[in-house]
Amino acid sequence: MNKSFEGYESSSSGKAVPRSLQVADQLRESILSGGIPPGERVNEVQLSQRLGVSRTPTRAALHALAAEGLLDYETNRGFTVREYSPQSVAEGYEIRAVLEGLACRLAAARPPDPKVTALFEDALALGDDVVAGFEGTTAQMEAYRQSNVLFHTAVITAADNQMLEDTLRLALARPATSLRNIVSFSQNPVRRRHDDHHRIYDAIRAGDGWRAELLMREHVTSVKYNELERRPAR
Amino acid sequence: MNKSFEGYESSSSGKAVPRSLQVADQLRESILSGGIPPGERVNEVQLSQRLGVSRTPTRAALHALAAEGLLDYETNRGFTVREYSPQSVAEGYEIRAVLEGLACRLAAARPPDPKVTALFEDALALGDDVVAGFEGTTAQMEAYRQSNVLFHTAVITAADNQMLEDTLRLALARPATSLRNIVSFSQNPVRRRHDDHHRIYDAIRAGDGWRAELLMREHVTSVKYNELERRPAR
DNA sequence: CCAGCCTAAAGTGCGCACACTTTGCGCATC
DNA sequence: GATGCGCAAAGTGTGCGCACTTTAGGCTGG
Numbered sequence: 001m002n003k004s005f006e007g008y009e010s011s012s013s014g015k016a017v018p019r020s021l022q023v024a025d026q027l028r029e030s031i032l033s034g035g036i037p038p039g040e041r042v043n044e045v046q047l048s049q050r051l052g053v054s055r056t057p058t059r060a061a062l063h064a065l066a067a068e069g070l071l072d073y074e075t076n077r078g079f080t081v082r083e084y085s086p087q088s089v090a091e092g093y094e095i096r097a098v099l100e101g102l103a104c105r106l107a108a109a110r111p112p113d114p115k116v117t118a119l120f121e122d123a124l125a126l127g128d129d130v131v132a133g134f135e136g137t138t139a140q141m142e143a144y145r146q147s148n149v150l151f152h153t154a155v156i157t158a159a160d161n162q163m164l165e166d167t168l169r170l171a172l173a174r175p176a177t178s179l180r181n182i183v184s185f186s187q188n189p190v191r192r193r194h195d196d197h198h199r200i201y202d203a204i205r206a207g208d209g210w211r212a213e214l215l216m217r218e219h220v221t222s223v224k225y226n227e228l229e230r231r232p233a234r
Numbered sequence: 235m236n237k238s239f240e241g242y243e244s245s246s247s248g249k250a251v252p253r254s255l256q257v258a259d260q261l262r263e264s265i266l267s268g269g270i271p272p273g274e275r276v277n278e279v280q281l282s283q284r285l286g287v288s289r290t291p292t293r294a295a296l297h298a299l300a301a302e303g304l305l306d307y308e309t310n311r312g313f314t315v316r317e318y319s320p321q322s323v324a325e326g327y328e329i330r331a332v333l334e335g336l337a338c339r340l341a342a343a344r345p346p347d348p349k350v351t352a353l354f355e356d357a358l359a360l361g362d363d364v365v366a367g368f369e370g371t372t373a374q375m376e377a378y379r380q381s382n383v384l385f386h387t388a389v390i391t392a393a394d395n396q397m398l399e400d401t402l403r404l405a406l407a408r409p410a411t412s413l414r415n416i417v418s419f420s421q422n423p424v425r426r427r428h429d430d431h432h433r434i435y436d437a438i439r440a441g442d443g444w445r446a447e448l449l450m451r452e453h454v455t456s457v458k459y460n461e462l463e464r465r466p467a468r
Numbered sequence: 469c470c471a472g473c474c475t476a477a478a479g480t481g482c483g484c485a486c487a488c489t490t491t492g493c494g495c496a497t498c
Numbered sequence: 499g500a501t502g503c504g505c506a507a508a509g510t511g512t513g514c515g516c517a518c519t520t521t522a523g524g525c526t527g528g
Contacts, residue, residue: 016519018309018481020297044510054483056290059510060297063254067301069400075252076489076510084396091340091395098332106325161325162318166303167405174397250489252511278480288513293480310480310519473526480519491508498501 019053024061026051031070031081032175038083042071068170084175092177093224099168100155101217104200107158108209116158120201123150127194134187144190151197155216158204176227189226193219253287258295260285265304265315266409272317276305302404318409326411327458333402334389335451338434341392342443350392354435357384361428368421378424383413385431389450392438410461418460427453 027047030036048058062079065071071079084092107116127147130140156165172178196219203212261281264270282292296313299305305313318326341350361381364374390399406413418424430453437446 016309016481020481021309043508045508055510056482056484059294060481063294063298064301067298069397075250075255078510082396088396092397094336094340095333095398095401098336099329102328102332106328162316162322163303163326163405163408163411164329167329167401170404171397171401177397250511254511277478279478289480290512290514294511312480469528471526471528473524475524476522478519478521481517483516484514486513487511489508489510491506493506494504496501496503498499 018057020057020060020064023047023051023053023058024064027061027065028068028070028173031065032173032178034175036081038081038175040081041077042079042081044078068173070173089174089176090224090228092171092174093220093227095171096168096177097217097220097224099164099171100152100220101213103155103159103161103164103168104204104212104216105209106161106164107155108204108207108212110158110160112205113158113160116154116160119150119154119157120204123147123154124197124201126150127197131191131194134190136187144194148193151201155200155204181227193222252291254291254294254298257281257285257287257292258298261295261299262302262304262407265299266407266412268409270315272315272409274315275311276313276315278312302407304407323408323410324458324462326405326408327454327461329405330402330411331451331454331458333398333405334386334454335447337389337393337395337398337402338438338446338450339443340395340398341389342438342441342446344392344394346439347392347394350388350394353384353388353391354438357381357388358431358435360384361431365425365428368424370421378428382427385435386413389434389438418464423460427456 027036027042036042042062044055044058044062047062048055051058062071063073066073066079070082072082073079124147126143130144130147134140134144156168159165196215200212200215200219203209203215261270261276270276276296278289278292278296281296282289285292296305297307300307300313304316306316307313358381360377364378364381368374368378390402393399405411430449434446434449434453437443437449
């Protein structure tokens with residue numbers, strides 16, 4: 001299975017990537033980016049032709065995405081893109097909040113690992129740079145987005161738990177709940193969120209799991225409220 | 235041997251269940267019950283023959299279970315049963331604890347729904363009966379197990395959130411983390427856990443999300459410690 | 469006797485064909 | 499004009515075969 005959170009499964013790795021995985025990745029991307037509207041039926045034959053593969057790998061991908069919860073499946077009727085109510089999306093952030101909070105608590109309980117430390121410090125350093133001269137340019141927003149992904153990925157890595165990783169990947173692979181989805185790019189929210197990152201890392205490093213957990217919960221929950229503000233009813 | 239011995243035509247619904255789903259269910263059951271040891275490779279052809287179906291539905295099921303996290307997948311090497319370290323299992327309970335805690339908080343925030351109320355009261359009534367004259371007989375243990383499943387299912391239903399339901403289902407579908415896995419059947423633990431259930435329900439009904447969340451977290455966490463005690467190192 | 473290569477067997481990747489189910493539309497009936 | 503009815507087209511379910519990759523021995527040269 002694809003083990004990256006925001007991963008591009010580059011075919012340049014030398015390994016031949018099976019079509020079934022390619023189809024799964026492309027389809028996932030289409031769904032997450034809204035390219036295929038929720039509720040729409042996914043036709044095996046059409047999808048196969050559009051992607052230039054036969055039905056067999058397509059079917060494998062569809063079954064996988066259904067197991068991930070991105071698609072609904074009905075016998076003899078095929079797959080449809082699952083719909084999530086706005087309320088459901090909001091509660092998706094709650095899920096992220098408690099799970100990433102747990103990840104912080106577990107991370108704080110672990111002895112420091114140089115590799116993990118490097119991940120955190122890279123993420124924070126990138127964020128520091130962005131925040132220093134933040135003016136809201138596209139490049140800066142992209143850089144901040146990246147530092148955000150790096151930081152949250154570092155937390156998950158630091159927790160070092162396969163099941164949590166799986167569970168979180170599922171929770172993150174939802175429209176509008178993704179890590180890439182930075183809600184507000186105005187200066188103060190960005191500064192504040194970056195400051196949160198520093199505090200969370202400090203708490204983890206200090207072994208203060210309780211503080212790290214609460215900080216992360218609030219950190220993610222605040223994004224939920226930003227999101228709700230941005231799209232009041234939809 | 236195609237459709238030779240399919241006696242029942244799916245008694246409940248009359249719908250034909252696709253082989254791919256049947257295979258997925260059987261395989262999931264085998265894995266969860268330990269019938270296939272962790273780390274073992276799953277051979278498509280052998281599995282297909284054992285279940286009397288062709289490779290096609292088998293492949294679909296394998297891809298689905300891989301997406302669920304029960305199997306690992308490697309290109310051109312196929313599927314293996316995922317291994318979970320004892321530590322991982324322990325942290326599986328942590329995941330359950332925070333997620334079911336969240337479910338309780340959400341449930342408490344909802345207006346009461348008669349159907350949900352009925353679910354809770356059925357589960358609790360069954361538990362009351364069992365606890366009343368508990369002697370540890372097999373039938374009683376089975377009944378308690380059932381009341382436990384019913385109660386936790388009621389909580390998830392009460393939270394009424396598709397994403398949370400998906401996420402929890404995944405977290406519960408793990409060896410040793412399953413709801414069915416009642417660790418201790420001695421009298422006091424059973425009484426205590428059943429009392430927890432009552433308190434949790436009271437808190438939800440009273441709209442006290444904070445109390446409900448904390449009670450559930452402790453409730454599940456205590457099972458983790460029981461489990462760790464029971465299988466010290468392994 | 470060991471290391472490395474070479475080859476055959478085993479196993480996965482995937483296209484394809486055909487059976488069965490669902491869906492949509494036109495026609496007959498009331 | 500509304501309501502079924504039935505048939506054909508579209509779509510899913512699954513068996514099957516062949517190409518390509520991995521794996522496991524056995525053989526050969528050092």
